[in-house]
Amino acid sequence: MKVTVEVNGTTYSDDVEPRLLLVHYIRENCGLTGTNVGCDTSSCGACTIHLNGESVKSCTVLAAQADGQKVTTIEGLANGDQLHPMQQAFHENHALQCGYCTPGMIMASVSLLDEIPNPTEAQVREGLEGNLCRCTGYHNIVKAVLAAAEGKVGAQ
Amino acid sequence: MIPVAFDYKRAGSAEEAIALIAEYGDDAKLLAGGHSLLPLMKLRLATPSVLVDVGRLSDLSYITDAGDHLAIGALTRHRDVETSELLAAQSPLLAHSAANVGDNQVRHRGTIGGSVAHADPASDLPATLLALGATFVAKGPGGERTIAATDFFEGFLESALAADELLTEIRVPKTPGAGWGYQKFNRRAQDWAIVGCSVIRNGTTGVALVNMGSTPLRATAVEQAIAQGASAKDAAEFAAEGTEPPSDLNASPDYRRHLAKVLVRRALEAAGV
Ligand SMILES: Cc1cc2nc3c(=O)[nH]c(=O)nc-3n(C[C@H](O)[C@H](O)[C@H](O)COP(=O)(O)OP(=O)(O)OC[C@H]3O[C@@H](n4cnc5c(N)ncnc54)[C@H](O)[C@@H]3O)c2cc1C
Ligand code: FES
Ligand code: FES
Numbered sequence: 112m113k114v115t116v117e118v119n120g121t122t123y124s125d126d127v128e129p130r131l132l133l134v135h136y137i138r139e140n141c142g143l144t145g146t147n148v149g150c151d152t153s154s155c156g157a158c159t160i161h162l163n164g165e166s167v168k169s170c171t172v173l174a175a176q177a178d179g180q181k182v183t184t185i186e187g188l189a190n191g192d193q194l195h196p197m198q199q200a201f202h203e204n205h206a207l208q209c210g211y212c213t214p215g216m217i218m219a220s221v222s223l224l225d226e227i228p229n230p231t232e233a234q235v236r237e238g239l240e241g242n243l244c245r246c247t248g249y250h251n252i253v254k255a256v257l258a259a260a261e262g263k264v265g266a267q
Numbered sequence: 268m269i270p271v272a273f274d275y276k277r278a279g280s281a282e283e284a285i286a287l288i289a290e291y292g293d294d295a296k297l298l299a300g301g302h303s304l305l306p307l308m309k310l311r312l313a314t315p316s317v318l319v320d321v322g323r324l325s326d327l328s329y330i331t332d333a334g335d336h337l338a339i340g341a342l343t344r345h346r347d348v349e350t351s352e353l354l355a356a357q358s359p360l361l362a363h364s365a366a367n368v369g370d371n372q373v374r375h376r377g378t379i380g381g382s383v384a385h386a387d388p389a390s391d392l393p394a395t396l397l398a399l400g401a402t403f404v405a406k407g408p409g410g411e412r413t414i415a416a417t418d419f420f421e422g423f424l425e426s427a428l429a430a431d432e433l434l435t436e437i438r439v440p441k442t443p444g445a446g447w448g449y450q451k452f453n454r455r456a457q458d459w460a461i462v463g464c465s466v467i468r469n470g471t472t473g474v475a476l477v478n479m480g481s482t483p484l485r486a487t488a489v490e491q492a493i494a495q496g497a498s499a500k501d502a503a504e505f506a507a508e509g510t511e512p513p514s515d516l517n518a519s520p521d522y523r524r525h526l527a528k529v530l531v532r533r534a535l536e537a538a539g540v
Pocket of ligand 3: 209
């Protein structure tokens with residue numbers, strides 16, 4: 112079947128099998144490999160992207176379901192060389208070690224602040240419950256999201 | 268993990284979905300949010316040869332005040348149930364239960380109708396809808412019918428919906444100001460309940476259990492004890508009566524029976540019993 116998806120502002124049109132998962136469409140058809148596959152069982156959040164502005168796990172969405180919709184991936188956040196404030200906050204707060212969870216974690220965090228602009232620490236922790244990180248212990252991730260919410264980035 | 272190949276049809280209306288399901292018969296499956304069906308298909312535990320996508324039927328996504336009850340379209344996502352101001356005022360138990368489903372990403376996709384139709388005893392919303400005494404509206408080739416929640420859940424992942432029926436609406440009584448409690452015990456934040464309990468206290472007290480049998484269950488012995496004046500603690504002693512809790516990696520049946528008593532007591536206390 113034919114699907115047309117706007118990814119990071121660029122329109123992609125492809126003939127795909129209906130069973131193609133959105134994450135594979137993004138990685139293989141669009142060539143955007145920033146979105147990772149971690150668990151492939153809807154649990155880890157590594158594959159989190161925005162579908163029409165909201166966080167979703169792209170290993171649990173068909174490319175066919177995204178037909179005609181807008182997708183944003185980690186590659187779509189920065190403005191040229193200028194990191195998105197959430198990326199900058201992760202950088203400044205050492206919110207990553209191996210970095211595998213980071214694209215999904217950042218996409219989930221941006222969506223979280225869209226819905227709750229001034230979250231408490233508890234709301235950040237709960238809001239990121241769908242994203243697993245095996246390295247950091249979450250502490251600095253939470254710090255980064257709170258810093259982004261408070262506009263405390265690029266300050267050093 | 269890749270699902271077995273299938274044909275994909277996108278329905279433009281409820282009528283078209285019903286016609287497509289009728290055309291393809293047992294090989295076809297409705298696809299709503301896909302957050303129960305797609306994981307099963309990826310594991311190849313479900314292998315439909317046609318998917319009829321109803322995910323774009325935005326006219327079945329609504330939460331409205333229908334006078335003597337609240338009407339919720341089957342395609343309404345968990346996120347919209349969780350954040351609805353109408354539900355916060357008129358059915359906070361339902362909004363709170365939806366907020367307990369999975370994680371943000373799951374709630375951005377999964378729908379209330381999918382949760383009900385999937386009939387998973389470990390899901391949050393079926394038990395709450397059972398406690399509330401909800402009614403479900405189903406549409407098929409022969410027209411529309413309503414099914415009481417108490418008659419709906421027939422077995423593990425089995426419901427009273429016929430294969431050619433589309434669930435269109437969930438109706439719940441208004442319970443502004445009623446006492447309520449929802450307790451969910453799990454080990455990972457985003458997970459299904461190992462055991463859960465939903466309580467609504469609005470004159471009478473409705474108590475339902477999550478993951479204590481092959482269907483969501485009304486804890487009738489607890490309800491009777493309360494009707495006879497028992498305290499929350501004494502009534503909760505009956506929590507496991509008539510249940511057949513499953514055994515899995517998370518918990519043995521005995522542990523679940525113990526959890527049920529603790530969670531029922533806490534939910535009853537939160538509801539003001
Ligand atoms: C990581 C993860 C964690 C989760 N955690 C929880 C949790 O903690 N608690 C919980 O309750 N749930 C949980 N879920 C399940 C989630 O709530 C699902 O969204 C929901 O169970 C199914 O809704 P859906 O719209 O995604 O349905 P789908 O997956 O699209 O469909 C499910 C089934 O219902 C049928 N169906 C769907 N809509 C209709 C309709 N309108 N009429 C007739 N049949 C229909 C489909 O044919 C299919 O058989 C989780 C899911 C994931 C992936
Ligand atoms: S890869 Fe999608 S949630 Fe883990
Ligand atoms: S930084 Fe390694 S998994 Fe999160």
